[in-house]
Every structure is written in C-alpha cells, then in structure tokens.
Amino acid sequence: MMNREPEQYSSGEVLAPPTERYTVLGWLKKNLFSTWYYTLLTLVTLYILYIVLKPTLIWVFTQAQWQVVVVNLRLFMVGQYPTDQIFRIWVALHLLAFTAGLAWAIWLPRARRIGAFLLFIPLALAALPFISGFSRINWIIFAVAALIGWGLGTWKPKAMRRPLLVLLLAYFPILILLILGIEPILKIVKTNLWGGLLLTMLLAVVGITVSFPLGILLALGRRSELPIVKLFSILYIEIIRGVPLVTVLFMAQLMLPLFLPPQIKIDNVLRAMAGIILFSAAYMAENVRGGLQAIPKGQSEAAWALGLSGFQTTFFIILPQALRNVIPVLVNQFISLFKDTSLVAIVGLLDLLGIASTVLAQPEFIGKQREVYLFIALIYWVFSYAMSYASRRLEVALGVGER
Amino acid sequence: MNETSVPFWRDERVLQWIAQIVFLVAVIFFLWYLYHNMITALAQRGLLPSFHFLSLTAGFDIGEHLISYSRNSTYGRAFIVGILNTLEVSALGIVFATILGVIIGVMRLSTNWLINKIASIYIEIIRNVPLLVLLVFWYTGVFLQFPRLKEAKILAGPTIISNRGVAMPWGKPTATWHAYLYVLLLGLILAAIVWWRLTLIGKRTGRMPLVTVWSTLTFLGVALVGWFAITLFMHQAPLALDTPEIKGLRTVGGLELTPEFMALFSGLVFYTAAFIAEVVRAGIQSVSKGQIEAARALGLNGFQTLRLVVFPQALRVIVPPMTSQYLNLTKNSSLAVFIGFPDLYSVAGTIHNQTGRAVEVTTLMMAVYLSFSLLTSVFMNWYNKKIRLVER
Numbered sequence: 001m002m003n004r005e006p007e008q009y010s011s012g013e014v015l016a017p018p019t020e021r022y023t024v025l026g027w028l029k030k031n032l033f034s035t036w037y038y039t040l041l042t043l044v045t046l047y048i049l050y051i052v053l054k055p056t057l058i059w060v061f062t063q064a065q066w067q068v069v070v071v072n073l074r075l076f077m078v079g080q081y082p083t084d085q086i087f088r089i090w091v092a093l094h095l096l097a098f099t100a101g102l103a104w105a106i107w108l109p110r111a112r113r114i115g116a117f118l119l120f121i122p123l124a125l126a127a128l129p130f131i132s133g134f135s136r137i138n139w140i141i142f143a144v145a146a147l148i149g150w151g152l153g154t155w156k157p158k159a160m161r162r163p164l165l166v167l168l169l170a171y172f173p174i175l176i177l178l179i180l181g182i183e184p185i186l187k188i189v190k191t192n193l194w195g196g197l198l199l200t201m202l203l204a205v206v207g208i209t210v211s212f213p214l215g216i217l218l219a220l221g222r223r224s225e226l227p228i229v230k231l232f233s234i235l236y237i238e239i240i241r242g243v244p245l246v247t248v249l250f251m252a253q254l255m256l257p258l259f260l261p262p263q264i265k266i267d268n269v270l271r272a273m274a275g276i277i278l279f280s281a282a283y284m285a286e287n288v289r290g291g292l293q294a295i296p297k298g299q300s301e302a303a304w305a306l307g308l309s310g311f312q313t314t315f316f317i318i319l320p321q322a323l324r325n326v327i328p329v330l331v332n333q334f335i336s337l338f339k340d341t342s343l344v345a346i347v348g349l350l351d352l353l354g355i356a357s358t359v360l361a362q363p364e365f366i367g368k369q370r371e372v373y374l375f376i377a378l379i380y381w382v383f384s385y386a387m388s389y390a391s392r393r394l395e396v397a398l399g400v401g402e403r
Numbered sequence: 404m405n406e407t408s409v410p411f412w413r414d415e416r417v418l419q420w421i422a423q424i425v426f427l428v429a430v431i432f433f434l435w436y437l438y439h440n441m442i443t444a445l446a447q448r449g450l451l452p453s454f455h456f457l458s459l460t461a462g463f464d465i466g467e468h469l470i471s472y473s474r475n476s477t478y479g480r481a482f483i484v485g486i487l488n489t490l491e492v493s494a495l496g497i498v499f500a501t502i503l504g505v506i507i508g509v510m511r512l513s514t515n516w517l518i519n520k521i522a523s524i525y526i527e528i529i530r531n532v533p534l535l536v537l538l539v540f541w542y543t544g545v546f547l548q549f550p551r552l553k554e555a556k557i558l559a560g561p562t563i564i565s566n567r568g569v570a571m572p573w574g575k576p577t578a579t580w581h582a583y584l585y586v587l588l589l590g591l592i593l594a595a596i597v598w599w600r601l602t603l604i605g606k607r608t609g610r611m612p613l614v615t616v617w618s619t620l621t622f623l624g625v626a627l628v629g630w631f632a633i634t635l636f637m638h639q640a641p642l643a644l645d646t647p648e649i650k651g652l653r654t655v656g657g658l659e660l661t662p663e664f665m666a667l668f669s670g671l672v673f674y675t676a677a678f679i680a681e682v683v684r685a686g687i688q689s690v691s692k693g694q695i696e697a698a699r700a701l702g703l704n705g706f707q708t709l710r711l712v713v714f715p716q717a718l719r720v721i722v723p724p725m726t727s728q729y730l731n732l733t734k735n736s737s738l739a740v741f742i743g744f745p746d747l748y749s750v751a752g753t754i755h756n757q758t759g760r761a762v763e764v765t766t767l768m769m770a771v772y773l774s775f776s777l778l779t780s781v782f783m784n785w786y787n788k789k790i791r792l793v794e795r
Contacts, residue, residue, distance in 0.1 A: 041515060046517070246737045246748055250751075254755070258762070339533035346740060
C-alpha cells in the first residue's frame with residue numbers, strides 16, 4: 001500500500017494503460033509535434049540537419065581520401081618507435097588486457113554481457129582489412145589474454161584478489177620498463193622516439209600517476225594548521241591554476257634546463273612530462289581537497305579520541321575515505337589531462353596531434369587536413385567518451401554521494 | 404599539571420614551529436639552488452635577467468593589432484599588442500559563448516525529443532575532443548578551405564568570404580563621431596539613473612519593474628534620438644557605411660576578419676559553449692519542481708515564474724562554475740599560437756626566439772595571465788556575494 005504511484009492519489013480519473021505511451025504515433029505526437037510551435041521547431045530543425053548532414057556524409061563516404069590514415073597508421077599509433085621493438089608495446093597491452101579481465105571477473109562478476117561485448121572489440125580490430133598480419137595476431141592474443149584473466153578470476157575469485165592488487169600497483173613501473181627498456185635485456189628506446197597515441201597515453205598516465213602523491217601532499221598542506229605550509233600550498237596551487245598549461249610547458253621547456261645543474265641533460269619529452277606533472281598536481285590537489293572536505297569532522301575527532309596520532313589519523317582514517325570519494329573526479333581529471341596532452345604539440349613534441357603535422361608534410365598527402373584531423377579527433381573522442389562513460393558507471397557502482 | 408612539566412621536545416606547539424621552520428629552510432634552500440643554477444647558466448651565456456630589452460626595437464610584424472604597431476616599435480609595445488589581442492578574443496568569446504551556451508543548455512532541457520538529442524549529441528562530441536584539435540581542424544579544414552579570393556563567395560552587403568578571411572560592411576567614424584560619443588555617454592548616465600530609480604521603487608513597493616529592459620530602452624532611445632539630431636543639425640551621420648571590395652590580391656575597406664581570428668574565436672565559442680550548456684542545465688535543474696509549482700499556484704505566469712523564481716535561484720548555482728569557464732576560455736585563448744593568431748603567448752614566443760630571454764618572457768607572460776585570472780575571480784566573487792541567498 002505504501003509504494004503506490006503518487007499520481008494515483010492526485011488524479012481522480014482512471015489512468016490510461018501504459019502501452020499507449022509506446023505507440024509510434026503517440027510518441028511522435030508527444031515528443032515532436034505536441035504544439036504548433038514545437039511542430040514548426042521540429043520541421044525547421046530537420047531541414048537544418050538535412051542541409052548540414054547531407055554534404056558532410058557525402059564527403060565522408062565518397063570524396064574523402066582515407067588512404068592517408070591507412071598508410072600512416074603506425075605513425076599515428078606509436079610514432080618513431082623502432083619497428084623491431086613494437087612487440088614490447090604489445091606485451092604491455094596484453095598484460096593490461098589480462099589485468100582488466102581479472103579485475104572484471106572479481107569486481108563485476110555479474111556484468112558478463114558487457115564483458116563479452118568488450119571482448120568483441122579487439123576481435124573486430126583484428127578483422128580490419130588494412131592492418132598488418134602482426135597486428136592481427138596481436139589483437140587476437142589481446143583478446144585471449146583478457147579471456148584468460150577473466151577465466152582465472154572466475155575460477156578462483158578469492159585467491160586472485162591479492163595478485164590482482166599487486167598487478168595493478170606493479171603495472172605502471174612494468175609499463176615504463178617495457179616501453180623505455182632496461183639494458184641488457186631490452187634495448188633502451190629513447191623518449192624522443194616515443195610518439196603518436198603511445199606518447200599521448202604515456203604523458204597522461206605518467207602525469208596522473210606522479211601528480212597523485214604530489215596532489216595529496218599539496219591538499220593536506222592547504223588544509224594544514226601550519227601557516228607557512230598552508231601559504232606555500234595555496235600559492236603553488238593558485239599560481240598554477242591561474243596560468244594556461246602552455247605557459248607551464250613553455251617554462252618547462254626553457255627554464256627547466258636552466259634550473260638543473262649543467263651535468264644533467266633532459267630531453268624534450270621529459271621536460272614536457274615535468275611540466276604536465278607540475279600542472280596536474282595543482283588540479284589534483286583541489287580535487288583531493290574536495291574529498292577531504294566531505295569527511296565530517298567527527299571522524300578525525302573520533303580518531304583523536306581513540307589515541308591515534310595526527311599522522312595515523314590522516315593516513316588511516318581521513319585519506320582512505322576521502323580518496324574513495326574522489327575516484328570519479330580523478331577519472332574526469334585523467335580525461336581532461338588526456339585531452340590536454342595535445343598541447344605538447346605546441347612545444348614541438350610528436351604526440352598524436354604533433355604526428356598529424358608531420359604526416360601532412362608528406363608530399364603525397366598535402367591538403368589532406370580534414371581527413372587527418374578528423375581521424376585524430378575521432379581517436380581522442382573514442383577514448384575520452386569511453387572513459388567518461390565508465391566513470392559515470394563507476395560513480396553509480398561506488399555509490400558516491402549516497403550512504 | 405603545570406605547563407613546564409611537558410618537555411619542549413614533546414610540546415606540540417614547539418614541534419609545529421620546528422616543523423615549519425625546517426620546511427621553510429628546505430624550500431628556501433631548494434629555490435636558492437635552482438636560482439643559483441639558473442644564474443650560473445645565464446651568466447655563461449651573458450643573459451643575466453633584466454627587462455631592458457623591452458625598450459629595444461622589435462623588428463617583426465604582427466598581423467593584427469588594436470593599437471598602432473610596426474616593425475619599428477619596441478618589444479614592450481609588441482607585448483601590449485599581444486595582451487590586447489588576447490583580451491579582444493577572450494572578451495568576444497565570453498559574450499558569444501555565454502549566449503550559445505545558454506541556448507544549448509535550454510535546448511538540452513527541451514521536451515522536444517529532437518532538439519534535446521541534438522543538444523546532447525553536440526555536448527558529448529565537443530566535450531570529448533581536445534580544443535587544440537578542434538581549433539586546428541576548424542582553421543585548416545574549414546576556414547582555409549574557403550574559395551580563393553578570385554572565386555570568393557559574395558553575400559548581400561557585400562560580405563566577401565574567401566580563404567583570406569571575411570570582409571563585411573562596417574561603420575567608419577566621420578567628423579561627428581566625437582560628438583556622438585558624448586551622446587552615448589549621456590545615454591549611459593540616463594540609463595543608470597533609470598536603473599537606480601526603478602530599483603528603488605521596486606524595493607519600496609515590492610513589485611519589481613523590468614529594470615534591465617527599461618534602462619536598455621532608455622539608452623537605445625537616447626542613442627537613436629542623438630543619431631538623428633546629429634545627422635540633422637551637423638549634416639553628417641556619426642558613422643558612414645564602409646563597404647569592402649576586392650582590390651588585386653586582397654580586400655579593402657569594411658571590417659576584415661582574418662581566418663586565424665575567426666577560427667580561434669569560433670573554436671573557443673563552440674568549445675566553451677558546450678561546457679556552459681552543462682552549467683546552465685545543472686543550474687536550472689537545481690531549482691526544485693516545487694518552487695515552480697508554488698509560483699504557478701500563486702498565480703504567476705510562465706514568464707514571471709522564470710524571471711522571479713527560477714532564474715534568481717538558478718543563478719546562484721550557475722555563477723561559480725561559470726566563472727571557471729570564463730577563466731578557462733581566457734587561458735585557452737593561448738592555444739592561438741598553433742594556428743598563427745598573434746595573442747600574448749604567440750607574441751611572447753616570438754620575442755623569446757629573437758632575444759633568447761626565456762626567464763623574463765616567461766615571468767611577464769605568467770604574470771599577465773595570473774592577473775587576468777585574479778581580476779576575474781575578484782569580480783566574480785563580488786558578484787557572487789551580491790546575488791547569494793541572504794540567510795537568517
């Protein structure tokens with residue numbers, strides 16, 4: 001009796017059967033043609049859509065020459081990374097797929113259908129007509145690795161929990177070692193050879209990972225009761241947030257070499273990374289501070305009352321709760337960082353956008369700006385959209401904001 | 404239980420001060436170390452920091468300048484040209500992005516399915532693509548692909564559209580323009596008086612008149628009457644119509660907008676509008692439905708409900724995130740360098756290339772951007788305080 005629909009109280013009439021809402025004509029009338037000005041609006045909008053979309057679609061499917069993308073696919077993906085070392089990137093990807101499969105089985109055991117759909121993506125990529133046989137095989141291995149991880153997680157979910165956490169924590173150093181290499185096992189690939197989507201991804205991943213601890217320290221500093229520490233944190237955060245990222249990158253490019261002692265030489269990519277980390281730390285600090293502020297004061301008072309020290313209160317009581325709350329925000333920061341890394345093209349790095357300019361300089365592809373820029377916009381879009389979709393789901397799954 | 408029983412190395416206040424002093428010393432030492440390295444490196448190159456270079460002759464051209472500038476001007480003046488260009492594109496961008504953003508935000512809330520979907524697809528596409536990619540695509544893929552000047556598209560006016568930019572008719576100040584400026588000033592003063600009086604009346608009677616509408620009408624009325632009065636008595640209109648025409652390889656006359664400016668401007672507007680639309684949507688949705696129902700129950704009509712109930716409450720939610728969008732737009736205008744629009748960052752980069760003065764250029768540039776940000780936040784905080792909910 002308690003959970004009756006509220007309408008049943010308010011309206012005296014008998015409600016229409018719910019199926020009526022779903023008839024095509026009824027739907028059209030309700031959503032597109034309910035009043036005369038809505039009808040007008042709908043018709044005008046349809047006309048504008050027709051005018052805009054028709055030439056666009058004709059261009060995309062008949063006039064555009066996508067050859068430029070197909071020929072330079074490797075450049076777009078990994079830049080100048082040595083061809084005989086590309087297997088290392090694949091190994092990193094397979095490990096990622098394995099970890100993701102394991103995590104999926106343990107954390108989302110019910111979402112089998114979406115998992116199966118995701119598994120379909122690498123197989124679809126393997127079926128693309130214009131990629132090399134090597135890539136084709138690797139996409140299949142990728143799918144198999146994910147499947148193995150998933151199978152292992154389903155088989156022994158309890159026992160696999162700890163290996164999964166270890167794998168997640170170790171993934172970042174393993175990734176860097178694989179891509180950069182260690183003598184004498186793997187040949188060192190200098191950072192100035194990193195390029196394309198690989199560089200874009202690495203800049204974002206390194207940026208977010210390294211700026212994370214820095215951001216936590218700055219956030220704690222800003223909330224600290226020590227005036228000097230607080231002032232320093234506020235100054236740093238507000239100055240960095242008040243200037244555009246390009247100026248920070250400009251500073252990192254030109255002034256970092258001056259700041260360091262002359263024996264230390266760092267190349268363009270490392271300088272840009274430093275700039276991105278410094279920039280990202282300030283934003284990270286503000287996000288973490290938001291999480292810290294959401295923790296009620298009673299928590300720290302209770303911890304004090306139990307006899308925990310200030311250090312213990314912060315690191316065992318406050319931070320774990322605060323960080324759980326900011327996970328979705330951190331995903332959003334990662335997305336905007338992922339997009340912002342395109343700015344390194346301004347300081348001359350060959351990331352996804354920077355590579356596009358070099359491709360356009362090839363004599364046989366002059367004047368193909370539309371195709372090239374649309375293609376890289378699509379790549380950025382697919383990744384950002386997928387991540388923001390996942391973060392929205394994560395928010396629901398974590399139950400942030402509801403208790 | 405007296406205080407002396409606690410030894411000083413366990414006294415929390417003492418420990419805190421020691422920690423701070425250690426921290427301060429470490430920071431100062433670290434900064435000094437960086438500074439020392441920098442000075443050593445600069446001294447080797449003979450480039451010790453000084454701002455004297457600002458008075459030297461720049462020797463490079465800047466495509467667009469709001470104040471007079473030539474290659475014989477100083478670096479300092481080049482810098483100011485860059486600042487003004489940044490301000491110009493940001494100010495215009497903010498105005499138009501707000502208008503477009505509000506429209507899309509309202510579309511996003513429409514009950515018309517098509518309008519709603521178009522708005523949300525627009526937002527999802529724009530927000531997930533980097534601005535820089537959007538700008539480059541817009542510049543090289545759209546504005547530079549316009550027909551050459553020979554085959555230029557000429558619209559009514561005439562407005563000439565080509566890959567050299569857009570030229571359109573524009574007012575050109577005549578001899579009476581100066582007198583007209585005084586008329587406009589008078590109009591502004593009158594509008595302010597109307598604003599003040601009507602607000603006073605509104606506060607006294609409790610029925611707020613349409614303050615903005617009436618004062619705008621006052622200003623427009625004075626401007627219109629002044630225009631005809633001056634044309635009649637001084638025998639020359641304050642502005643003469645200046646139409647563009649094609650002369651050889653370029654257009655002459657009217658208002659000329661370069662492709663760089665238009666790509667930057669429209670890119671910034673389209674990009675920021677998507678974010679503003681989400682801000683507006685969240686703001687309007689934050690007003691609870693009960694408020695609207697209550698307003699209707701009190702007998703307010705749709706427009707009154709919007710103006711007196713929904714809008715003032717939504718504004719409180721909208722203003723803070725809107726501020727950061729405006730700041731973002733101003734900061735994002737620095738991406739202009741990638742498509743060759745001479746904004747502050749681009750000019751600063753050229754100055755650095757010519758003089759090699761990295762430290763000074765970086766400092767100046769950052770100081771300017773920082774003061775933009777600070778000024779905007781000070782203004783928006785003031786405004787935010789003004790419209791905030793007065794609680795008991």
